Amino acid sequence: MDKDQFTTEVALEFHRRVAAIIAAVQAGMWKHGVHDLLGYATDFAVGEARGRQTLVLKSRSRSSYVRLQWETILGDGPAARQLVDDAIQSAINELA
Numbered sequence: 001m002d003k004d005q006f007t008t009e010v011a012l013e014f015h016r017r018v019a020a021i022i023a024a025v026q027a028g029m030w031k032h033g034v035h036d037l038l039g040y041a042t043d044f045a046v047g048e049a050r051g052r053q054t055l056v057l058k059s060r061s062r063s064s065y066v067r068l069q070w071e072t073i074l075g076d077g078p079a080a081r082q083l084v085d086d087a088i089q090s091a092i093n094e095l096a
Helices: 008-031 072-073 078-095
Strands: 041-043 052-058 065-069
Touching: 008 052, 008 065, 008 072, 008 078, 041 072, 052 072, 065 072, 065 078
Parallel strands: none
Antiparallel strands: 041 052, 052 065
């Protein structure tokens, strides 16, 4: 995706997908008995130099870093979905 393709719709879809990652990790923590409210911080590159995106997830006593490429977060193929699912499960394991 070049800089001319960065639209409001792309930005909104990116944030929807990040929100889905946060929600999935929160649900996974609760299923593992950790009833902390998940906090998060972001370090996103959404300008011309998109690349690795970092989402920092925090419980009361632990933190986890979810680092994925921009294209992976917005990807719809099975490989991208598997990378996102693996990152979600890894974060759940670290926080639960």
